[in-house]
Amino acid sequence: FQHYTSADNCRSAFKAPLEPSTALGGFSGNNYSEASAFIITYPVNNVVEKEGNETERAVAWEKAFIDLAKNELLPMAQSQSLTLSFSSESSIEEELKRESTADAITIVISYLVMFAYISLTLGDTPRLSTFYVSSKVLLGLTGVVLVMLSVLGSVGFFSAIGVKSTLIIMEVIPFLVLAVGVDNMCILVHAVKRQPLELPIEGRVSNALVEVGPSITLASLSEVLAFAVGSFIPMPACRVFSMFAALAVLLDFLLQVTAFVALIVFDFLRAEDRRVDCFPCLKISSPNTDSDKGTRVRRPGLLARYMKEVHAPILGIWVVKIVVIAIFAAITVASIALATRVEPGLEQQIVLPRDSYLQGYFKNVSEYLRIGPPLYFVVKNYNYSSESNQTNQLCSISQCDSNSLLNEIARESLRPESSHIAKPAASWLDDFLVWVSPEAFGCCRKFTNATYCPPDDQPPCCSSGSGSCGLGGLCKDCTTILEFWQCFRHADLNNDRPSTMQFKEKLPWFLSALPSADCAKGGHGAYTGSVELQGYENGVIQASSFRTYHTPLNKQRDFVDSLRAAREFSSRVSKSLKMEIFPYSVFYMFFEQYLDIWRTALINLAIAIGAVSLVCFVITWSLWSSGIIMLVLAMIVIDLLGVMAILDIQLNAVSVVNLVMSVGIAVEFCVHITHAFTVSIGDREQRVKEALGTMGASVFSGITLTKLVGVIVLCFSRTEVFVVYYFQMYLALVLLGFLHGLVFLPVVLSIFGPPSRCKLVEKQEDRPSVSLRP
Incomplete structure (x- = not known):
């Protein structure tokens, strides 16, 4: 558990490090070995547009999952003296029906x-x-x-x-x-x-x-x-x-x-x-007659x-x-x-039938989870051009502004009892700037034809079956020719920041790069949905998000207070940086009514x-x-x-x-x-x-x-x-x-x-x- 960021068996399917608190529960502090519960999450794609059948497919998948969990997984867990609780995004709606x-x-x-x-x-x-x-x-x-x-x-x-x-x-x-x-x-x-x-x-x-x-x-x-x-x-x-x-x-x-x-x-x-x-x-x-009716x-x-x-x-x-x-x-x-003393909110357990399978789910979430829902700070119209200072207003690595967005989020995480922010945000921008940096050997490389060259421990440079990794093979030029070892030298960057053209060219490489032992900063999986690339060629990214987590939210008041704190923080930072920033978490839409x-x-x-x-x-x-x-x-x-x-x-x-x-x-x-x-x-x-x-x-x-x-x-x-x-x-x-x-x-x-x-x-x-x- 101490080396979960580098151990191969602790990485997710896309080879990124896995945060223990998102998969384990029931432990105290950082004593992950005391965990008495584990969490499995299956993200299902959703769409804003109603055209097509993507939403229907997601709902059908959730329905099949609930049937599987009720009829097969639950008896299987009970036979092993285990407790299983489960839920899907549409579960509350279906149970209310x-x-x-x-x-x-x-x-x-x-x-x-x-x-x-x-x-x-x-x-x-x-x-x-x-x-x-x-x-x-x-x-x-x-x-x-x-x-x-x-x-x-x-x-x-x-x-x-x-x-x-x-x-x-x-x-x-x-x-x-x-x-x-x-x-x-x-x-x-x-x-x-x-x-x-x-x-x-x-x-x-x-x-x-x-x-x-x-x-x-x-x-x-x-x-x-x-x-x-x-x-x-x-x-x-x-x-x-x-x-x-x-x-x-x-x-x-x-x-x-x-x-x-x-x-x-x-x-x-x-x-x-x-x-x-x-x-x-x-x-x-x-x-009896009514002859005396008048009297x-x-x-x-x-x-x-x-x-x-x-x-x-x-x-x-x-x-x-x-x-x-x-x-x-x-x-x-x-x-x-x-x-x-009357508090706003509506406990889910009260709304649901007493025999609902969600009663046990909400009870276990409150008892075992050591981290809350994901929290995204969305930045609109981020200008990454060389003429703009907005990159330093957002990042948190060296030469970034002390009052940058990510530094402010990190400070808020130091007082979780009032901010309800559990930890500093995962930043695609920080990781991208490190990824293109000359110090990050093995990350940003290119073939002789100027296309992206992955690290030596990834295909096609390395075949997992043959074990042929190192200086030979398809990636020989990326490793042996100095010109292609790295995308940039220090002289190519302006104060360690890429130019507008360099940013525009290398950002898609970063978002498609798989993390591995040779280069853990690859953005594929962790940041795939964090950046809206449509129209980014003009020097402005229309929307991007930085992910952190709320602290465990067990009561309705916690949800309302966390929403209010996130909005107040975003409003303050937006005014300070003169940028449009707003928070989002999956429960905000429902709890907004209680503000x-x-x-x-x-x-x-x-x-x-x-x-x-x-x-x-x-x-x-x-x-x-x-x-x-x-x-x-x-x-x-x-x-x-x-x-x-x-x-x-x-x-x-x-x-x-x-x-x-x-x-x-x-x-x-x-x-x-x-x-x-x-x-x-x-x-x-x-x-x-x-x-x-x-x-x-x-x-x-x-x-x-x-x-x-x-x-x-x-x-x-x-x-x-x-x-x-x-x-x-x-x-x-x-x-x-x-x-x-x-x-x-x-x-x-x-x-x-x-x-x-x-x-x-x-x-x-x-x-x-x-x-x-x-």
């Missing part, structure tokens, strides 16, 4: 549980004798059908204009729209039930729409606007999800205030005619009585008010501090909350109410960020979507209570009591519990991403919305609530009535 079906049953069960709860909560208090008439299974089913139609309408519209759907869209949006749609269904049906029974069903539905229609419209438009704001997020997954969700929620709202209202009328007519739910053709006769009044439910007679009076106690405000304010302040994800998330959340408040102001025409709603929404989002920090939930495309979505969903917990408060009569305490009595029960049973029963099922998901980003975040959102909507908001309204709109209307109506009297 498999994941799309892994939780299909869980999601369907969640939908069924929500549907069952809808059917129960829409109906009256269950009684065995009347359950088959008073239940609302058919009404709930039609409501679910309307939700599915709205989702299909959204998917169909965007598919028609060429916007492709994603995994999140197909699995999450139906759940989201169902959760939002169920709220409106419950509120509408409960409002109809609160109307006097002496009114015809059409009158009851009309009064119900007058009572809850504005708050439903306000909540739905706020949700649509919150999602529409998300369509401006630069991350494609967030943008596409927000577009689909905004249209789906809008279509669902339009269907609910039209088709579902008509279905409510039909269902109540069915129940009053004592026809069986789901089988309306069957009519049940009853000895009957529907008694409020147990939950409504609790809200009005227990919950509201407790919140009305001044000591309780002070404690509630203090606790919620403290939680918000603590959440602001905790939010700074500004905090800024993106905060801007979109601020816009969403502001837009929702603007909608509230336009519909209610009350800046007072809009300000209170905006305050509560901001507190819910901040507290949700605090929960993310406690649960170690990272900030990524999925969680940003959830945060933007939380603004729309949190509106449900605030708007209905606030609207009921503004249209009630009396002082603030009385209006809070009335608002909780009328809408509190609907918010709890129709919004909180509906979402809760659907979310709890997701904890049984086979995929960690559903457990973390949908079960945990949705559960936290529902609980925070419930606490803020039914505890904190009533207290705030009882102290700082806006005046009743009924009083304002009465005053406006009284003035003209007085002036019109004769």
